[in-house]
Amino acid sequence: xxxxxxxxxxxxxxxxxxxxxxxxxxxxxxxxxxxxxxxxxxxxxxxxxxxxxxxxxxxxxxxxxxxxxxxxxxxxxxxxxxxxxxxxxxxxxxxxxxxxxxxxxxxxxxxxxxx
Amino acid sequence: xxxxxxxxxxxxxxxxxxxxxxxxxxxxxxxxxxxxxxxxxxxxxxxxxxxxxxxxxxxxxxxxxxxxxxxxxxxxxxxxxxxxxxxxxxxxxxxxxxxxxxxxxxxxxxxxx
Numbered sequence: 001x002x003x004x005x006x007x008x009x010x011x012x013x014x015x016x017x018x019x020x021x022x023x024x025x026x027x028x029x030x031x032x033x034x035x036x037x038x039x040x041x042x043x044x045x046x047x048x049x050x051x052x053x054x055x056x057x058x059x060x061x062x063x064x065x066x067x068x069x070x071x072x073x074x075x076x077x078x079x080x081x082x083x084x085x086x087x088x089x090x091x092x093x094x095x096x097x098x099x100x101x102x103x104x105x106x107x108x109x110x111x112x113x114x115x
Numbered sequence: 116x117x118x119x120x121x122x123x124x125x126x127x128x129x130x131x132x133x134x135x136x137x138x139x140x141x142x143x144x145x146x147x148x149x150x151x152x153x154x155x156x157x158x159x160x161x162x163x164x165x166x167x168x169x170x171x172x173x174x175x176x177x178x179x180x181x182x183x184x185x186x187x188x189x190x191x192x193x194x195x196x197x198x199x200x201x202x203x204x205x206x207x208x209x210x211x212x213x214x215x216x217x218x219x220x221x222x223x224x225x226x227x228x
Contacts, residue, residue: 006157043119043206043219044158089157100146100213102171105157 003027004092006106013113019077021109023090026071030092035064035075036105038087047088048075080113087111117141119220121207127226133195136223140188140209146170147184148217149192150206158206164190165213197227 005024013019023033034049050057050064050073057064063076077084087110093103120139128134140147145166150158161180163170166187175182179198184190194201204222 004157041221043208043221045219046216091157100148100210100215100217101163103148103160103217105159107155107157 004090004104004106006090006109008109009107010110011112013080013111015080015082015113015115017080017113019075019080019084019111019113021075021088021090021111022072023074023092023106024070024072025092027092027094028071029094030104032093033064033066033073034091034093034103035062036089036091038089038108044089077111080111082113082115085111085113119207119209119218121205121220121223123223124221125224125226127228128197130199130227131196133193134197134225135194136192136205136207136225138190138192138207138220140190140207141218144209144211144218145187146210146213147190148206148208148210149182149190150208150219152204152206152222154203161192170213194225197225199227201225202227 007022035047036044037047038044048059048062052068061078066073087108089108090106094101122137147164149161152158161175162172162182164184167184182192204224206222208217208219210217
């Protein structure tokens with residue numbers, strides 16, 4: 001059974017702080033690791049993604065760190081803002097069938113950023 | 116560019132009844148997905164289409180769920196008969212192909228009572 005384990009389940013951060021969400025996977029065939037952001041009543045939206053040939057990818061305030069040997073990856077949100085309050089999902093897929101093939105999601109982290 | 120359209124947005128049915136959800140993907144997107152998102156969990160892929168062919172339906176409960184994609188554009192997901200555990204948000208998504216970004220619709224919320 002393909003699994004992506006995500007933690008913590010919920011996270012409260014003060015405005016300006018750093019939010020860190022962690023994920024671990026088991027299947028070494030996974031080779032595409034996106035993060036999705038979901039606001040209430042909306043569908044998930046792609047935030048940032050990484051492939052295992054790099055250890056870090058940064059886009060604005062969002063950074064993915066990837067540790068291939070540990071089979072772990074994490075999302076860091078720098079200078080967290082109240083508008084970042086949402087549910088974040090990590091995911092993984094098998095690139096050999098296309099990076100969207102068998103996309104498997106974690107259970108999500110509810111992030112609350114207090115003003 | 117219009118997003119992924121889904122209808123109905125909300126549906127309440129009794130167990131053992133049937134329900135159908137409709138999805139219109141972004142124009143030009145060859146790949147279409149149906150995901151099930153149970154409250155408090157991440158989306159789970161039910162079925163993935165490439166044009167009008169099925170790429171993966173390994174997690175689709177085929178005894179009660181069916182899906183089709185007519186002419187490689189719109190898609191319909193049907194549940195018959197519904198069970199209480201089918202209460203979830205059914206998300207349709209599309210992408211230009213198997214590689215590019217997946218865009219999700221806002222979902223169809225199903226409550227089975």
